[in-house]
Structures are given as structure tokens and as C-alpha cells.
Amino acid sequence: MSNRNNLANKTAARERIRAERERQKKKEKLRRQLTAAGAVIGVLAVAGGIGYAVMKANEPKGWEAAKEAKLVTPAHTQGKNGTEILIGDKNAKQTLEVFEDVRCPACAAFEQSSGKVLAKDIEDGRYRVRFTMYAFIDDVGGGEGSKNALSALGAALNVSPEAFLKYKSALYSAKYHPDEREDLYAKDAELLKVASEVPELKNDKAFATAVKKGTYDRWAMDMTALFGRKGIKRTPSFMHGDKKLVMPQVPQQQMTQAQYNQLAQANFKKMIDKEFGPAKGSGKPDPGKGIREGEKDPTGGR
Template identity: 80%
Template sequence: MSNRNSQAAKSAARERIRAEREREKKRAKLRRQLVVAGGVLGVLVIAGGIGYGVMKANEPTGWEAAKEAKLVEPAHTQGKNGTEILIGDKKAKDTLEVFEDVRCPACAAFEQSTGKVLQKDIEDGRYKVRFTMYAFIDDMGGGEGSKNALSALGAALDKSPEAFLHYKEALYSLKNHPEESVDTYAKDSALLKVAEQVPELKGDKEFQQAVEKGTYDRWAMEMAGLFGRKGVKGTPTFMHGDKKLEMAQIPQQQMTQAQYNKLAQANFKKMIDGEFGPAKK
């Protein structure tokens, strides 16, 4: 081989080696880029997973979520978001406003002793009644019974005003009403058990489904949001227009249930007669 050919061969060999080294450098660089990209993607996936997890964890649940649920207004309601429950003869000149909380023991005492008198006045057309139902005991004492019972009352009201009144009466009854500190009505099963005692609701599958699905949960939250309306923050409270009606207190003394009921009814009738005039015979 000539010297010139030998030099050319060596030069070509060096060029192949250089080219191979360049290719290897490019492959190594590409591998590093892929590793980094994979790591970044992994971080993004993890970060995305964490972000999604945090987002899900921060999503409202239970009754907080009910505030954002679809609003279904029960039949026989009116006003903003269906929060005006007005029951009675539309021709009745006067409207008595009654403020209650289903878990309220004083409300239960009123309903057990005097609820029938109130219902008779409604039936007789003496006045209409606007019911404003609160759920402040849930907030004060913890629990969900007031809101859950209120949602069930919405399902009853959707059936008829009579179903609402009779179901409310059953929920407040001596037989069913729990101690204020016991959150019995937080359970749908307890509410449905009481409903079986109400002729208008007994065996009603639509009512049962509405209670179990929470159809009127959002409505119940809207109703509960009326807390403080007209300055009322305690229950039971009775108002005529902007006037708060005062009922005489029952003396703290030993008496039978019948004696208590008689006094309570007399005090209620006296308060109503004083505001609306004597009942027509």
C-alpha cells in the first residue's frame, strides 16, 4: 500500500470513529432527555393526582353539598325558592305566622297540647298560617335532625297541606318526638317510620323515595336560611304582621298532662282572641 493510501485509510478510520462518537453523544443526550421528560411527566401525573385529590377532598359533602344541589320546590309553596308555606282559606283576612324547629322541645310541647286548636282555626278559616321552619338546633347542638325532618316535611307538603300538617303533628307527638339532645330524625328510617302513622303518607312510595333521595334537601337549606327573619331567633314564636304575639307562661307547678294541656290551650286562645277578636260561634 502506498503511503498516500495508508494516510487516507487512517483518516477515514478516524472520521468513522469521530462520527460514531457523535452519534453516541446524541443517543446519550436523547436518553437523558427522555428520562427527564419521563420524570417530569411522572411529577405532573402525581401532582395532577394530588391536585385532583385535594379538589375532591375540598368538595362539599352532605348538607353543605345540598346548598348547591338542584332546587326542587314542593307543591303548595310560594315566594322566593318556595320558602313561603301558607296554609288555610285564601279568603281569610288575617295571617298568623308560626316559627318552629322540628327538634325544638318547646315546639313539641306546644304542638302536643295546642296543635289541634291551631289546626281547627285554620279549618274554620279564622286565619291563614304561614309556617317558617328553622334548623338552628342542628347548628347549636350538632346534628342533622332538624334539616332532615324539614326535607321530609317538604316531601309531605308536596302531597298536600293536610299531609304537611298531620306529618308535622306526628313528628312532634309525645310518642315520637326525641329529646333535644338525641338526633333521631337525622335517620331517614326514623322519619319514614313516623310517616306510616299519617294516613296521607302511609305506604306512599313517592314520598319514601323523596325522603331517601333527599329531593327536598336544597329546599330545606333554603328554609333554614330564613333564620332570623323578622328578628325571630327562638321557637315557637307567633307573629301577626310585624307584631310578636305573647302567650302567658304556664306556672311551674305539679300538674297532670291533661291539666297542662288545658292551660296551654286557654293561654293560646286568649292570645289569639286578643289579637284577632273572639272566634265566631
């Protein structure tokens, strides 16, 4: 009886040991499976994180992102995406087109010598002016000043056409206009400093906010996309209808700045008188040719 009990006890003990080993094996197998699954999840998480980081890194930034931003057009604009800046008496029968780039030194020279003449012609209703603003100097020379200044000009135009003209004049002034190699207008603080010279903008908080937030950045990008419109790729350039106007050159000789400005202004007046006829009050008839008021797009499109 004792021997049978011992044998039964040993058999039972072996079964318990075997069962325990099987349980441990299953437990170890489950542990390995869970570890492997966790590793896979970790890898996927890391891969997902890397993928997200790559996606974010590849997202457009700065002015590239501005191309896709919501379009906000300034007041006092017309045409597709608000890219027609037409300033002057609505009853004026003719339109002069002016092509400029804010960083352009030749544009600054034109504004400093002849800007007041242009402004007076607009005020007198001699013609309206359509301004087409480029930013090719940013592309050629590097930088963001032309685009940033154009966005700020959009904020000024939203205030009034007068604010736009005065601000543009201040940006081109001898006091503020930087060397084209210096991207000073890429800084909002510099643009706001120049704006402090313009009474309509000096204490305008909405204008300052629009400059800082880049409210009109997308609009500026749409404006610069007009580069090459009517074949114009140099600034400043002038057109009347489909005719490109040619301004006489100032002689290459030693002279003071005042002498240069006087000659340049005389050449601008000569070009305008030849195309549009004598200014009001000269006693000579106005030929009356040019772009008529009422056309949907006074320049025939882009």
C-alpha cells in the same frame, strides 16, 4: 504499497470509532432528554392529580352542597323560592304566623298540647297560618335533624297541606320526638318510620323517594335562611301582622303531663281569643283586624 494500505486502514478505523462515539453520545444525550421530559410529565401528572384531589376535597358536600343544588319547590308554596307555607281557607281575612324548629322540645310541647286547637282554627277558617321553619338547633347543638326533617316536610307538603300538618304533628308527637340532643331525624329511615303514621304518606313511593334523594334539600336550606325574619329567633313564636303574640306561661309546679297540656292549651286559646276575638259560635263579634287576603306577600316580605 502495503504500508500505505495499513495507514489508510488505521485512519479509516479511527474515523469509524470516532463516528461511533459521536453517535453514542448523541444517543445518550437524547435518552437523558427523554428521561428528563418523562420525569417532568410525571411530576405534572402527579401535581395535576393532587390538584384535582384538592379541588374535589374542597368542593362543598352534604348540606353545604345543597345550597348550590337545583331548587325544587314543593307544591302548595308561595313567595320567593317557595318559602311561604300558607295553609288554610283562602277566604280567611287574617293570618297567624307560627315559627318552629322540628328539633325544638318547646315546639313539641306546643304541638302535643295545642296542635289540635290550631288545626281546628285552620279548618274552621278562623285564620290562615304561615309556618316559618328554622333549623338553628342544628347550628347550635350540631347535627342535621332539623334540616333533614324540614326537607321531608317539603315532600309531605308536595303531597298536600293536610299531609304536611299531620306529618308535622307526628314528628312532634310524644311517641317519636327525640331529645334535642339526639339527632335522630338526621336518619331518613326514622323520618319514613314516622311518615308511616300518616295515611296520606304511608304508601306514597314518590314521597319516600323524595326523602331518600333529598329532593327538597335546597328548599329546606332556603327556608332556614329566613332565620331571624321579623326578629324572631326563638321557637315556638307567634305573630299577627307585625305584632308578636305573648302566650301566658304555665306555672312552674309539680303536675302530670295531662295537667300541663290542659293548662298550656288554655293559655294558647286565651292568647288567640285576645288577638282574634272569640272563636266562631261564641256570639261575640270578630274585630276583623289583621292581614287581608290578596296581598302578594301577606307578611310584608322576609
